[in-house]
Amino acid sequence: MNRKLSTTTDEQIETEKSTLQFFSETIEVNRLSAMAFFEAGEESFADQRYYWQNREKTFTLVGLGHAYTITSQSKDQRFDDVEQQWKRLTQHVVTNDKTLHPILFGGFTFDPENGILDEWGDMPSAFFTVATYQLVIRNNHIYISTNYVAERENPDLLKRLTIKRDELIDRSQVKALKTYAKPKVKSSFEPYKKEYLESIHQVTSLIRRKEAEKVVIARSLVLKFEEAVSSSNILSQIISEQPESYLFGLEYKGKLFFGASPERLVKVENSYAHSSCVAGSVKRGKTTEEDETLGKDLLNDAKNRVEHQYVVEMIGHTFKENCASYHIPSEPQLLKIRDIQHLYTPVEGQLKDDATILKLVKTLHPTPALGGVPRMKAMEVIRKYEPINRGLYAAPIGWLDTAGNGEFAVAIRSALLHQDEAFLYAGGGIVADSEPQNEYEETLVKFRPMIRALGGQLHE
Numbered sequence: 001m002n003r004k005l006s007t008t009t010d011e012q013i014e015t016e017k018s019t020l021q022f023f024s025e026t027i028e029v030n031r032l033s034a035m036a037f038f039e040a041g042e043e044s045f046a047d048q049r050y051y052w053q054n055r056e057k058t059f060t061l062v063g064l065g066h067a068y069t070i071t072s073q074s075k076d077q078r079f080d081d082v083e084q085q086w087k088r089l090t091q092h093v094v095t096n097d098k099t100l101h102p103i104l105f106g107g108f109t110f111d112p113e114n115g116i117l118d119e120w121g122d123m124p125s126a127f128f129t130v131a132t133y134q135l136v137i138r139n140n141h142i143y144i145s146t147n148y149v150a151e152r153e154n155p156d157l158l159k160r161l162t163i164k165r166d167e168l169i170d171r172s173q174v175k176a177l178k179t180y181a182k183p184k185v186k187s188s189f190e191p192y193k194k195e196y197l198e199s200i201h202q203v204t205s206l207i208r209r210k211e212a213e214k215v216v217i218a219r220s221l222v223l224k225f226e227e228a229v230s231s232s233n234i235l236s237q238i239i240s241e242q243p244e245s246y247l248f249g250l251e252y253k254g255k256l257f258f259g260a261s262p263e264r265l266v267k268v269e270n271s272y273a274h275s276s277c278v279a280g281s282v283k284r285g286k287t288t289e290e291d292e293t294l295g296k297d298l299l300n301d302a303k304n305r306v307e308h309q310y311v312v313e314m315i316g317h318t319f320k321e322n323c324a325s326y327h328i329p330s331e332p333q334l335l336k337i338r339d340i341q342h343l344y345t346p347v348e349g350q351l352k353d354d355a356t357i358l359k360l361v362k363t364l365h366p367t368p369a370l371g372g373v374p375r376m377k378a379m380e381v382i383r384k385y386e387p388i389n390r391g392l393y394a395a396p397i398g399w400l401d402t403a404g405n406g407e408f409a410v411a412i413r414s415a416l417l418h419q420d421e422a423f424l425y426a427g428g429g430i431v432a433d434s435e436p437q438n439e440y441e442e443t444l445v446k447f448r449p450m451i452r453a454l455g456g457q458l459h460e
Helices: 010-019 034-040 078-089 155-174 193-208 231-241 288-299 302-322 357-364 375-385 436-453
Strands: 003-005 021-029 049-053 059-072 093-095 103-108 126-138 141-150 185-189 214-225 246-252 255-261 264-269 272-283 323-327 333-336 340-351 396-401 406-410 414-418 421-430
Touching (some): 021 155, 034 059, 034 155, 034 231, 049 103, 059 078, 059 103, 059 141, 078 126, 078 357, 103 246, 193 214, 193 375, 193 421, 193 436, 214 375, 214 436, 231 246, 231 255, 246 396, 255 436, 264 357, 272 288, 272 357, 272 436, 288 333, 288 340, 302 340, 302 357, 340 436, 357 396, 357 406, 421 436
Parallel strands (some): 003 059, 021 093
Antiparallel strands (some): 021 141, 049 059, 059 126, 103 126, 103 396, 126 141, 214 421, 246 255, 255 414, 264 272, 264 406, 272 340, 333 340, 414 421
């Protein structure tokens, strides 16, 4: 059952409030792989699946089917739209499990004002879904919830849904988890490479004129495969290649947006918020000694420290406004993942009573690490000079529940898969002394996780 809530009149909203109810039945199961469950939905729920695993591997989420979707096309109210629609939908929840709260999963585009028509098609500025079948793995327990939205309880519908649920579980448990060969890349190309390099010249000139302090400029890389590649194949590759990152995949109209991000935007658990300042990066070394040297150089690099401090100050300000108390370490540390190491500063705090995870997401996006400083000017510059539409790249992706808990990652180290093509995205912070070739080479480092997962050629 697929119900979609869009822009409505006040009268229609009141009708929605009084008639729609959220029904959920949860069971606990044994011996079930999240990827096997995702694969089991390939035939019946193509284009309606998602996958999420946090960086600590303590929370995994898989959704099959759309019991309900929430979207927004608003340019400036989309975060509020999603929050209001979610609250309306969950005013009347009927569930057999009070400990596992209903979950909404999805993401926001980077910039709803970007008008470039490209591979993203008609992606709305916010897209979220309640799965018909939702798997949660938490604290070594596995739960599957069957969800539907209707004006009244429908036992016949629930019976049909639970029969299908049991089929999905049986298929997940009986079949061995598939192993996939890496996709075979036929060719690759860099759209707008010339325009990207020229944009660095333009932006550095603008910054030298004191019109901005920092602007992040991104570009894309396209891989063409010998044949169409499945969502299950892609997710199995990134799970294998980048297990220390946030792993995510979201299907939408024949496409899969996926990635392995090192960066948490914000997490809320029991009214306590966590965020991560991740900005400034360098490649990993080929030996332990080289890796340590590169890391020390990064910690002492003036350009990267300035970039990092922009993010610390901005996220710190957000926590000051939304938290009763908060803490920020005085110095960054290194966050090392497979291909790259970053400057990293964790931030945490106790939320005020009126603060919510979506309010924090709204305030934090885009951080200086993905947009620039000052924010509004940087966004204007990006719209003028950046040759691509970022779509969901570099934007918030994640989940929230009815108890106010949730987590969003910044969707970097990511790509968009469409049949036999994958569009990879990467960017870097431009300041007054940035050199186009150096910035270009930095994006090559940031492309590496996705290139490796997709079977592309890595250039040392």
